[in-house]
Amino acid sequence: MKVACVVLLLALTSSSLGAPRDNLLRRWEEWKVKYGRRYSGQGGHNNMVDAGFSLEMNNLADGRLSGRQLFKHSPVVDVSLGNELPSAPPKTxxxxxxxxxxxxxxxxxxxxxxxxxxxxxxxxxxxxxxxxxxxxxxxxxxxxxxxxxxxxxxxxxxxxxxxxxxxxxxxxxxxxxxxxxxxxxxxxxxxxxxxxxxxxxxxxxxxxxxxxxxxxxxxxxxxxxxxxxxxxxxxxxxxxxxxxxxxxxxxxxxxxxxxxxxxxxxxxxxxxxxxxxxxxxxxxxxxxxxx
Structure with missing residues (x-):
């Protein structure tokens, strides 16, 4: 299991990208204690994503669900689905x-x-x-x-x-x-x-x-x-x-x-x-x- 995503998340969830290294390490150690994680290796990388949402150090931060099954599903191009609704739907x-x-x-x-x-x-x-x-x-x-x-x-x-x-x-x-x-x-x-x-x-x-x-x-x-x-x-x-x-x-x-x-x-x-x-x-x- 890779630690890379955890290091990424620590950087993204800190108050600023320039947060002190000791603060990041402290939060990493606190996270491992909270969720009972132990690791044998170290590593990391930085890959910025869309800044319009926030990440957090939750219980999935080390990729515990990385073994999910892939679904075989082909998108439907065109199909008749029944009754049509008014052309002006509510805004929300x-x-x-x-x-x-x-x-x-x-x-x-x-x-x-x-x-x-x-x-x-x-x-x-x-x-x-x-x-x-x-x-x-x-x-x-x-x-x-x-x-x-x-x-x-x-x-x-x-x-x-x-x-x-x-x-x-x-x-x-x-x-x-x-x-x-x-x-x-x-x-x-x-x-x-x-x-x-x-x-x-x-x-x-x-x-x-x-x-x-x-x-x-x-x-x-x-x-x-x-x-x-x-x-x-x-x-x-x-x-x-x-x-x-x-x-x-x-x-x-x-x-x-x-x-x-x-x-x-x-x-x-x-x-x-x-x-x-x-x-x-x-x-x-x-x-x-x-x-």
Whole structure:
């Protein structure tokens, strides 16, 4: 495991780039004690990223999630997605204010982010329809849909819907959907055409979205606040999933509001604002939703 990203973060999170060396070393030693880390080597490099957001020395600062699985997903170029909304959407929108977004989860070093976000999107869709937000089993989705990524919502439809979290057994690797009664059923899933921002907004105004992104860069793992953008991340090779719950604008910069699954201590209380309109890390090329 490389120490390089930790040294980078120490430089970025200090009060100034010219912070005294002894202060950086002190913060490095404090971080290792706080998170129980021990290392056998030393090293470092400096690679500045977009200054429009802040990083912090969180528990992922040494790349503990660097072994994430890459997802095979091809962007959809064009597809008919149903009803069209008015051409003048609101300037800002946030599903959190509607009471249809579940609390931030923490997948830790285990668990499928696709399954977690798929469950969140199905639950949100049910809440929009009925006014009640169910607690569904992401474990069931992970067990019964181990391979599909772009087709995860079709898979949920095919196995009959999602059981509640309390009725599905906590067993990894074995699909046991027959052991419980599905609480929510869906018809399947649809993809948002790649890089069509206006269409993504229209779809988002109807329900939250699942977006696959490249979250492999240290700048994402140690994100703290602000509008995230990193030119080094990929738009085509994706390894993580987020729930897109809204959008907004700050100081002339538009952004997507996305919920992560790394706990409330990460980012902005578990959320990240991602630069909108430039397909940052593929967020606008790999979005889908249940219906």
């Amino acid at each position: 929108f946030d599903w959190r204010s509607k009471g249809v977004i579940s609390p931030v989860s923490n997948q830790g070093e285990l668990g499928s982010p696709v399954a977690i976000v798929a469950e969140e999107c199905v639950a949100s869709l049910q809440a929009i329809k009925t006014g009640e937000l169910p607690q569904l089993s992401s474990q069931e989705i992970q067990d019964c849909c181990p391979m599909p990524v772009g087709e995860v919502f079709d898979c949920i439809h095919n196995f009959g819907g999602v059981c509640s979290r309390s009725t599905y057994p906590v067993i990894t690797g074995h699909c046991r959907n027959s052991s419980c009664q599905a609480e929510v059923q869906i018809q399947g899933g649809k993809s948002v055409p790649a890089s069509q921002v206006d269409k993504m907004v229209d779809d988002l105004l109807q329900r939250p979205l699942l977006a696959l992104i490249d979250a492999s860069k240290p700048s994402f793992e140690e994100y703290s606040s602000g509008i995230y953008s990193d030119a080094d991340c990929s738009k085509t090779v994706v390894d993580h999933a987020l729930q897109v719950v809204g959008y907004g604008e700050e100081d002339g910069q538009e952004f997507w509001i996305c919920k992560n699954s790394w706990g409330e201590s990460w980012g902005e209380n578990g959320y990240i604002r991602i630069k909108k309109g430039s397909d940052t890390c593929g967020v606008e090329s790999h979005a889908s939703y249940p219906y």
